[in-house]
Amino acid sequence: MLQLAAPRSVGILKDLVGFDTTSRNSNLALISHVEAFFAARGIATTRVPDETGEKANLIATIGPKDVPGYVLSGHTDVVPVDGQTWTSDPFTLTERSGLLYGRGACDMKGFLACCLAKVDEMLARDLVKPIHFAFSYDEEVGCKGVPSLIERLVETVALPEACFVGEPTEMQVVIGHKAKRSYRAIVTGRTCHSSLAPQGVNAIDHAARLILKVREMGVELADGPSDPLYDVPVTTSHTGTVAGGTALNIVPDRCDFAFEFRVLPGEDADALVDEVMRFAREEIEPEMKARARETGIAFEQISSFPGLDTAADADVTRLAKRLAGRNDHAKVAYGTEGGRFVEIAAIPTVVIGPGSIEQAHKADEFIAVSELVKCEIFLDRLIEEATR
Numbered sequence: 540m541l542q543l544a545a546p547r548s549v550g551i552l553k554d555l556v557g558f559d560t561t562s563r564n565s566n567l568a569l570i571s572h573v574e575a576f577f578a579a580r581g582i583a584t585t586r587v588p589d590e591t592g593e594k595a596n597l598i599a600t601i602g603p604k605d606v607p608g609y610v611l612s613g614h615t616d617v618v619p620v621d622g623q624t625w626t627s628d629p630f631t632l633t634e635r636s637g638l639l640y641g642r643g644a645c646d647m648k649g650f651l652a653c654c655l656a657k658v659d660e661m662l663a664r665d666l667v668k669p670i671h672f673a674f675s676y677d678e679e680v681g682c683k684g685v686p687s688l689i690e691r692l693v694e695t696v697a698l699p700e701a702c703f704v705g706e707p708t709e710m711q712v713v714i715g716h717k718a719k720r721s722y723r724a725i726v727t728g729r730t731c732h733s734s735l736a737p738q739g740v741n742a743i744d745h746a747a748r749l750i751l752k753v754r755e756m757g758v759e760l761a762d763g764p765s766d767p768l769y770d771v772p773v774t775t776s777h778t779g780t781v782a783g784g785t786a787l788n789i790v791p792d793r794c795d796f797a798f799e800f801r802v803l804p805g806e807d808a809d810a811l812v813d814e815v816m817r818f819a820r821e822e823i824e825p826e827m828k829a830r831a832r833e834t835g836i837a838f839e840q841i842s843s844f845p846g847l848d849t850a851a852d853a854d855v856t857r858l859a860k861r862l863a864g865r866n867d868h869a870k871v872a873y874g875t876e877g878g879r880f881v882e883i884a885a886i887p888t889v890v891i892g893p894g895s896i897e898q899a900h901k902a903d904e905f906i907a908v909s910e911l912v913k914c915e916i917f918l919d920r921l922i923e924e925a926t927r
């Protein structure tokens with residue numbers, strides 16, 4: 540049972556969690572639900588679909604469109620529950636001791652629910668600056684949905700003066716996050732019986748050389764530029780998966796691995812990827828091809844997003860601190876859509892939202908009711924700001 544004194548957002552969150560918007564699924568059922576929510580209040584919405592028509596971003600504006608306003612940005616997709624053991628059904632919001640359990644409760648349907656919970660209040664007030672709702676798809680698979688949302692938004696409204704990305708920060712003002720580049724390397728060798736090993740080209744051996752290169756770059760980066768506001772103050776590298784070979788007595792002709800760089804804002808993320816590719820092309824491939832011409836190393840990008848690097852004294856940072864009632868700020872290791880708002884449209888952006896990233900993506904993900912209350916207070920103050 541949900542407690543009687545629960546904030547308005549709890550009921551809305553219950554509805555949102557009920558839609559299984561795992562990134563591999565369509566999010567349209569949730570989008571239709573939110574459209575109906577706005578339509579019932581006479582607010583027009585804009586759907587920005589993906590190329591398959593299976594997913595969509597949603598934009599809604601309350602207040603005048605021709606003056607700079609505020610963006611409330613959140614993603615509608617969630618990470619899978621596959622292989623996780625949950626105490627209760629992940630798609631049924633369940634309260635236990637003031638904590639609301641459900642997939643996406645914290646990352647980040649809690650924020651979406653708080654935003655929607657304030658719509659009636661926004662309508663009741665005479666907003667002189669608009670508040671834009673910017674709900675995206677496919678954030679969890681590399682911030683893929685939000686670019687088309689941002690492009691459409693800035694085509695249709697005056698350039699917003701501030702954007703709040705509501706990822707879970709426990710309502711701390713987050714002004715920076717790292718950029719990310721992730722790639723898959725596909726190493727093609729030549730197979731033969733292992734007793735004839737020198738006649739083949741061992742794809743695993745050559746993949747291992749490149750994996751070691753990625754690791755050595757990480758070791759060097761550890762002595763490079765650093766920013767003490769990050770938990771991990773330096774740019775990092777990492778190999779996360781590797782697959783190759785079929786049997787010990789066969790020289791493997793294929794080995795794939797996935798690697799990434801998490802890059803401090805201001806550092807050249809693409810140059811790091813280029814260095815890996817250059818090493819493959821100049822140091823590894825010539826040796827492989829000398830023995831079998833069909834061999835080689837190919838790369839596929841998995842995901843790429845820019846970092847966020849908002850100044851501690853920027854107007855958006857000051858505003859967020861005032862609305863949150865706090866003076867501190869932080870930088871985080873994980874990525875968000877924030878960097879895209881700056882990169883595509885130069886909209887000043889900070890990340891601030893209810894819940895803790897500690898609970899994101901895990902089994903028994905939850906958000907505390909008290910976090911929703913904090914976020915609703917933040918939004919109440921934003922509404923005050925928008926009436927001035």
Ligand SMILES: [Zn+2]
Nearest residue numbers: 614646647706
């Ligand atoms: Zn998220």
